[in-house]
Amino acid sequence: MIYLSHFLILLNLFHLGDIPLEGKWNLFRADNFTSIMTSPLYLSGTEEQQKQVSDMFEMALQNSYYDFYKDSVIWTDVKKSTKEMVRKRGKWNLKSDTLIIYDLDKIILYEYLISIENDVLEMKFIFPTGEISPNAMFYKKE
Numbered sequence: 001m002i003y004l005s006h007f008l009i010l011l012n013l014f015h016l017g018d019i020p021l022e023g024k025w026n027l028f029r030a031d032n033f034t035s036i037m038t039s040p041l042y043l044s045g046t047e048e049q050q051k052q053v054s055d056m057f058e059m060a061l062q063n064s065y066y067d068f069y070k071d072s073v074i075w076t077d078v079k080k081s082t083k084e085m086v087r088k089r090g091k092w093n094l095k096s097d098t099l100i101i102y103d104l105d106k107i108i109l110y111e112y113l114i115s116i117e118n119d120v121l122e123m124k125f126i127f128p129t130g131e132i133s134p135n136a137m138f139y140k141k142e
Contacts, residue, residue, distance in 0.1 A: 021099070022070065023141055024142040025142070026142060027064035027139050028138055031134075032135040032137070052083075060085075065139070066139060071093070072089065072090070073092045074087060074088070088105055089104050090105075099113075099114045110125070111126040112124060112126060113132050120140055122136050122138055123136060123139070
């Protein structure tokens with residue numbers, strides 16, 4: 001387990017890179033939502049179950065963002081147990097094209113393969129095994 005002091009030391013070792021992340025980025029497309037809503041499991045659900053999933057995805061699309069500051073970040077996520085948006089906070093850093101976010105509430109690292117083009121941030125989750133998600137999330141800079 002990585003402790004906060006170890007993480008802060010690691011942050012100082014990483015190169016910040018030239019990717020301009022500072023500022024607020026709003027979610028406008030999530031490939032995983034489309035994948036789920038076209039899956040056999042989703043399509044075999046009742047209309048009410050489909051509506052609940054669809055409503056949760058719509059809420060996420062309307063309210064999800066990352067707000068990057070010099071070395072900290074605030075973002076929103078859906079709390080699955082209550083289906084509510086929650087505000088999270090953490091530290092971030094770049095190592096080449098990999099965004100590393102340290103969630104201060106859960107004391108966990110998240111890694112994403114990222115690229116920015118025309119003020120659109122594309123993020124693909126990197127699993128702990130190193131495998132990169134085939135689904136991307138797309139954020140537009142405010």
